[in-house]
Amino acid sequence: MKKFFYLFLTIIIAVFSCVSFTGCKKSEIDKISKNLTTYAISVELNDDMMISGAETIDYVNDTGADLEFLCLHLYPRAFRKDASIKPYTALNMATCFPNGVSYGDLEVKSVSVDGEKKEFLYAGEDEDILKIIFGFVLKNEHRAKIEIGFDLTIPNSTHRFGYFENNINLGNFYPVVCNFENGEFDLTPYYSTGDPFCSKIANYEVNFVYSKLFKLFSTGEISTEEKDGKFCSTISAKAVRDFAMCLTSKSAEKEEMVGQTKVVYAGYETDENISACLEVAKDSLSYFNSAFGKYPYSTLTVVKTPFLFGGMEYPGIVFIADSIKDETEFKKVIVHEIAHQWWYSVVGNNETKEAWLDESLAEYSTALFFGDNEKYGVSYDEMVQSALDSYLLYVDVISTIRGDVNTKMNLAVFEYKNDYEYSYMVYVKGVIMFDSLKDAVGKQKILAGLKKYYKDNKFKIATKSDFYKAFESACHKDLENFFEGYLNGTAIISKIS
Numbered sequence: 001m002k003k004f005f006y007l008f009l010t011i012i013i014a015v016f017s018c019v020s021f022t023g024c025k026k027s028e029i030d031k032i033s034k035n036l037t038t039y040a041i042s043v044e045l046n047d048d049m050m051i052s053g054a055e056t057i058d059y060v061n062d063t064g065a066d067l068e069f070l071c072l073h074l075y076p077r078a079f080r081k082d083a084s085i086k087p088y089t090a091l092n093m094a095t096c097f098p099n100g101v102s103y104g105d106l107e108v109k110s111v112s113v114d115g116e117k118k119e120f121l122y123a124g125e126d127e128d129i130l131k132i133i134f135g136f137v138l139k140n141e142h143r144a145k146i147e148i149g150f151d152l153t154i155p156n157s158t159h160r161f162g163y164f165e166n167n168i169n170l171g172n173f174y175p176v177v178c179n180f181e182n183g184e185f186d187l188t189p190y191y192s193t194g195d196p197f198c199s200k201i202a203n204y205e206v207n208f209v210y211s212k213l214f215k216l217f218s219t220g221e222i223s224t225e226e227k228d229g230k231f232c233s234t235i236s237a238k239a240v241r242d243f244a245m246c247l248t249s250k251s252a253e254k255e256e257m258v259g260q261t262k263v264v265y266a267g268y269e270t271d272e273n274i275s276a277c278l279e280v281a282k283d284s285l286s287y288f289n290s291a292f293g294k295y296p297y298s299t300l301t302v303v304k305t306p307f308l309f310g311g312m313e314y315p316g317i318v319f320i321a322d323s324i325k326d327e328t329e330f331k332k333v334i335v336h337e338i339a340h341q342w343w344y345s346v347v348g349n350n351e352t353k354e355a356w357l358d359e360s361l362a363e364y365s366t367a368l369f370f371g372d373n374e375k376y377g378v379s380y381d382e383m384v385q386s387a388l389d390s391y392l393l394y395v396d397v398i399s400t401i402r403g404d405v406n407t408k409m410n411l412a413v414f415e416y417k418n419d420y421e422y423s424y425m426v427y428v429k430g431v432i433m434f435d436s437l438k439d440a441v442g443k444q445k446i447l448a449g450l451k452k453y454y455k456d457n458k459f460k461i462a463t464k465s466d467f468y469k470a471f472e473s474a475c476h477k478d479l480e481n482f483f484e485g486y487l488n489g490t491a492i493i494s495k496i497s
């Protein structure tokens, strides 16, 4: 995700040419998608902003353990009236609900396992987890067919899950299996800070019925037909970490190919910058393909939509906030969110516990992109200097007011006192950290480290150990102390870096 930061100024630095890549995408995805869990989701949007849904999960127990029950996140339940952990704060309520507070929900109607009806319960710290007790032991590497009937209420909101003006954002809307780590399911609730998600790659086959007033953009490949006066879209997405959609009623879009990937930019009918936004999306994809390794999917969609933060990444689709009026800032958010296709999407990480691992990389990748694409008039050096200046100012102000200041990058998202602290430590300090490493080892080794991290961790959930391993191998030196100094807040950061 990209918070609103208007921190960075613009100038020009280096030159690079963007290279389009072609390659054998299908075979890689086809190979990876075999033996993954598959979600078959059937949803219909009603006129009153309700969705009735059915989800059949061909679940593959790849936890390494024998299971007696399964846990799934029900993120829309965080929008219900009596939720105690909410995905928004008092400070951003007005942006989140421009028309006044509105509630959403996900109500589970039925559950069956291998054709047999099962009891289920709402579990977790805030009853936002669906716990299904099998009544038998699902052995490791065995499969079960889980069927869930549910109703969704979409809030009138600019959040990841919400409708506002002409758009409906459908992020984190369906029951999704909790990640299993250290012998248990990760039941992390929907915190307001950061993107508190972590999921394994899976296959998705989605059927969506909706009013002909809308156009649909989503993860994966869409085919749409008209049926009984409505649109009926079938969407297929293989080996993706999550699945999201956005419905728009007054959008205008353009698309072009970059190698074997169709890149789509969907703005608003009245926009005059559709081609320019498509261009930055295409350039980002080309640049990151070349710098980090090839994007493996056949589509990439950038959709402008009402959104309370700057932007949000999902596999194959990113949301960009329509409230960003500054053209350069809008482009920076497009680049940042597209960088997440490498850091978060293809290479996953636990975004609750190690948010820096994808956010720092996405933010630093943005600086690399602009540094090497001089036509955008944004300077790498100025982005880094701006990060350094604003970081030092933040540290100075907060330590003066509070007497001390947290400078740790490695806290879990819910451990940061507020969004500002989170953003400065995870985004801004991340840029400073990587630039400092660049000073020490050179840009080519940074790029080699990122390539290696991508190659070695594609489609997996990486940790900082995997990250250290890739960089140490690329730089031929022990970097643990360097990174740990930044992460645990002991590295000295000063004007003279």
Ligand SMILES: [Zn+2]
Binding pocket: 001, 002, 336, 337, 340, 358, 359, 362
């Ligand atoms: Zn981000």
